Amino acid sequence: MKVLIIDDERAIRRALREILEFEQIQVHEAENGKDGLELLRSNSFDLVFSDIKMPLMDGMEVLTAIQMEKIDVPIVMISGHGNVETAVQAIKQGAFDFIEKPLDLNRILVILRNVKDRNHLVEETQALKATVKKIKGSKIVGESPEIIAIKEMIERVAPSDARVMITGQNGTGKELVARSLHDLSNRAKMPFIEVNCAAIPAELIESELFGHEKGAFTSAVKDKKGKFELASGGTIFLDEIGDMSASAQAKVLRALQENVIQRVGGEKDIKVDCRVVAATNKDLRKEINEGRFREDLFHRLAVIPIHVPSLNERITDIPLLADHFLTLVCQEQGIQKKEFASEAKVELQKINWTGNIRELRNTCENLSVLKSGKTIEVADLDARLTQPAAVTPLVHPLALQPGVFDKEKNEKNLLKQALANAGGNRTKAAESLGISRRTLHRKLLQWPELEVEIKPNS
Structure with missing residues (x-):
């Protein structure tokens, strides 16, 4: 003492x-x-x-x-x-x-x-609070070596204010990693503000991030705080950072360098204090080389890199995840608790989960609602999940022959087929093509004839 x-x-x-x-x-x-x-x-x-x-x-x-x-x-x-x-x-x-x-x-x-x-x-x-925070932050389900390594990294990094760059395919759980970093940090009681950079049009992204002053543009009828201000004291999660416009990148860089922002239409510097966590499904090194992403911003953001593996890279976690989602969905829907038969869990591990964890959860939700009994057997799994699907060519064979490759026609065919397979759902179509929803939207504006053939209601 x-x-x-x-x-x-x-x-x-x-x-x-x-x-x-x-x-x-x-x-x-x-x-x-x-x-x-x-x-x-x-x-x-x-x-x-x-x-x-x-x-x-x-x-x-x-x-x-x-x-x-x-x-x-x-x-x-x-x-x-x-x-x-x-x-x-x-x-x-x-x-x-x-x-x-x-x-x-x-x-x-x-x-x-x-x-x-x-x-x-x-x-x-204090020890009890730390334990509660640890439990709260351990929402990431899995015991594979890859996931254990991520959990350990989160525990080490969370207490600091070091910026983190999370990479991985769509649907792998990058947002969950970001939330765990926040929940286990000293900022846990303060806001966690998520910004999907791909979902916000380029002309509005700066207003969303930094706010605007009244009269800054036609629809700016009053002052508005941006996401950086709203995240004060907490964490701002910049999801799909690779889709951010060049001008917005420059302003984010200044915010990181000087901890100040300016609202759109304003001249006053506003101090901001928030931890920045970013995520992307893109190869930012490639984006830098092709001039679409700032290298200085990349280095500011990627102080601590965390890569989230695809579900196909961690198949040993699938039974745990399936049980977790099934229990969760049954609780949310207020329906009888269900469980997977052991044979069904083995069958789930054979599936090619291109949609990753998001697809697995949707599958569990579907099965929990449609299955009348308590146990989900192999027979209950959709045939298209348990058998390798026949790959439908997205490109006409002639398009791949030397001398007759038509890039524009090829792109149109790809978009048309992806939208058809997704039932007109743009988000799903974009994911199947490995592009952002904003890119898909831009392509549809470029080729309005596709809008006629596929209802753009999603």
């Missing part, structure tokens, strides 16, 4: 020191409040004894400063004759206890025991 004594009377300091050292307690001294506060700022103490009346800075001022600076230490006020009322007032303001002069040995020993109990309780509470 480490104790600080703040008192201008040398005799009091000496008497208190003798009592404390007899109890095997490490003691530090200061003869006024100002020196005592400096020691508190630079050292960690388990307890402070402070006189009330002192030169330079009295005990009440020390108490106020400790609270203002959020120095977590119990303080016991030492009161002389005539200072009892002040000591009681100090208790009301947050002091742990008070003792009167002349010092009473038994009273001091009782205070020491109470402080030890208090500190032990604080430690237990």
